[in-house]
Amino acid sequence: MQTTPGRLAVALVLCAGLAGLPACQSTPQPGKGARAADRPIVVASFNFTESEILADLYAGALERAGIPVRRELDLGPRELVDPALAQGLVDVVPEYVGSALRFVDPSSRTEGAGAGAERAALRRALARQHVEVLDPSPAEDQNGLALLASRARALQVRTTSDLRAHGGLVLGGPPECPTRQFCLRGLEEVYGLHFRRFVPLSDQAETRTALEEGVIDVAVTFTTDPQFADPSLVSLADDRHLQPPENVVPVVSTRALREYGPRVASVLNGVSARLTSGGLTFLNWRVDVDGRDVGGEAAGWLARHR
Numbered sequence: 001m002q003t004t005p006g007r008l009a010v011a012l013v014l015c016a017g018l019a020g021l022p023a024c025q026s027t028p029q030p031g032k033g034a035r036a037a038d039r040p041i042v043v044a045s046f047n048f049t050e051s052e053i054l055a056d057l058y059a060g061a062l063e064r065a066g067i068p069v070r071r072e073l074d075l076g077p078r079e080l081v082d083p084a085l086a087q088g089l090v091d092v093v094p095e096y097v098g099s100a101l102r103f104v105d106p107s108s109r110t111e112g113a114g115a116g117a118e119r120a121a122l123r124r125a126l127a128r129q130h131v132e133v134l135d136p137s138p139a140e141d142q143n144g145l146a147l148l149a150s151r152a153r154a155l156q157v158r159t160t161s162d163l164r165a166h167g168g169l170v171l172g173g174p175p176e177c178p179t180r181q182f183c184l185r186g187l188e189e190v191y192g193l194h195f196r197r198f199v200p201l202s203d204q205a206e207t208r209t210a211l212e213e214g215v216i217d218v219a220v221t222f223t224t225d226p227q228f229a230d231p232s233l234v235s236l237a238d239d240r241h242l243q244p245p246e247n248v249v250p251v252v253s254t255r256a257l258r259e260y261g262p263r264v265a266s267v268l269n270g271v272s273a274r275l276t277s278g279g280l281t282f283l284n285w286r287v288d289v290d291g292r293d294v295g296g297e298a299a300g301w302l303a304r305h306r
Contacts, residue, residue, distance in 0.1 A: 040068035041256045041264070044075045044090035048203070049294070050141060050224060053283050054094035056298035057271050058250055062092075064302065065267045067260055073294070077176050078103050086129040091256040092268070097122060097136055098244025100251070102181050104129075115245035122249075130254045134265055136247035137272035139280050141224040143182050143243055145236045148211055152234040159239040160191055163218065168196045172210050173220025175200035182243055183220060190242045204228070205288065224277055226285035248275060274305045 041062060045055035052073045059069045072090055075081050082103060084090045097118045101108050105125040115136060123133040145160055152158070155166055163169065177183035178198055187193045199216050201207045204227045210216045211233070221228045221235065228235065250268045257264055283301065286292040 039259065040070040041092060041260065042070045042072055042090040043092040044072040044081055044084065045094065046078060046081055047074050047076050049287050050222070050280060050284050051094055052294045053280075053287065053298055054248060054275075055092070056294055057275075057301060058092055058094060058268055060298050060302050061267050061271045062264065065263055067264065067267070077174075079176070085131055085251065085253065088130075088253060088255060091253040093251050095133075095249050095251045096141060096246040097249050098246050099180075099182060100249075101125065102244070106181070115247050118245050119247075119249065126251060132252050132254055132257055132265075134250045134252060135269040135272055136249040137275040139224075139248045139272075139275035139277050140246050141222050141248070141277070141280065142238075142246045144221045144223055144228075144238065145187075146211070146219045146221045146228050146233050147217065147236070149232050149234045151217065152236075157236065158234075159237040160187070160193075160242070161239050162236070163193055164191065167194065169217040170197055170199060170215070171195040171218050171220065172199040172201050172207055172216030175202075177220055186242045190240050208233075224281045224284055226281055226289055229281065229285075248272065248280075271302075271305075 043055050043059040043062070045051040055071065055073055059071050062069050075084065075090070078099070081090070081093055082100075085093055097115060101118055101122040105121065108121050108125070119133060119136055126133055145163075147155070147157065155162075157163055157166070171177075171184065171187075173183060177200075179185065184195075184198060195218070199210065201210055201216075204221065204225050207216075207219045207221070208227045211219050219228075223235075250272060252264065252268065279301075283297055286297050287294055
């Protein structure tokens with residue numbers, strides 16, 4: 001397993017600071033100055049467990065097909081990883097259809113049109129960045145809200161809309177939540193919710209602890225997170241359908257597809273087809289709760305599914 005986060009992180013910082021330079025604006029031309037075998041496919045993940053697992057699954061499957069890979073796991077949030085993909089610094093990223101679309105094309109209006117329409121719009125948007133969208137997986141992971149069951153009973157809340165009757169609550173979640181359309185911005189615009197304050201939390205284990213200790217009243221959760229699959233917690237229904245379809249989908253640079261041919265898409269689509277939401281929840285539990293290694297769990301999944 002090759003992992004060189006330091007070098008890529010430095011390159012990203014340099015490009016962020018020197019965005020006017022041509023080297024940080026153009027996509028590298030495939031096939032020039034190096035043979036395909038000398039240029040591994042760079043598989044990157046966002047900075048949370050599930051993304052790391054998915055990236056390692058895709059990377060491991062490519063390796064089993066004889067394709068050289070370099071891993072850049074835990075690279076950062078979408079605000080860092082998406083520019084790296086657009087600039088040709090990484091080649092494969094496990095994405096989520098709805099969130100990816102709103103990030104690359106905030107003006108997109110496909111609400112309620114379904115996963116197929118979301119993927120088609122994402123494919124058009126990423127084509128400008130020389131990135132291809134492959135087949136979406138049946139596995140899906142959406143944002144959600146959760147409370148302690150005792151707190152939900154006391155407030156008499158079962159849906160996200162029910163929170164409107166309760167001012168002064170404290171919301172906790174990922175640090176980027178306040179700027180995200182499907183997090184605090186959307187909760188304010190779609191549901192008319194106004195929280196007393198927002199507490200940034202580093203991961204879901206910390207988020208659950210913050211709920212249990214009363215630091216926050218409401219937590220931003222994810223539907224495949226095993227930390228919240230517990231009767232002591234209540235997930236609120238998204239009754240106004242803020243959340244879009246969030247099927248897992250690999251996005252791939254055209255450079256990688258051109259240099260290594262159709263087997264790249266075939267291998268990645270093969271992994272996606274076998275993923276399920278329940279399977280993802282189990283893998284997340286193995287790593288986040290049971291303390292297993294991401295690489296070992298990914299390798300075990302690939303061995304079981306061949």
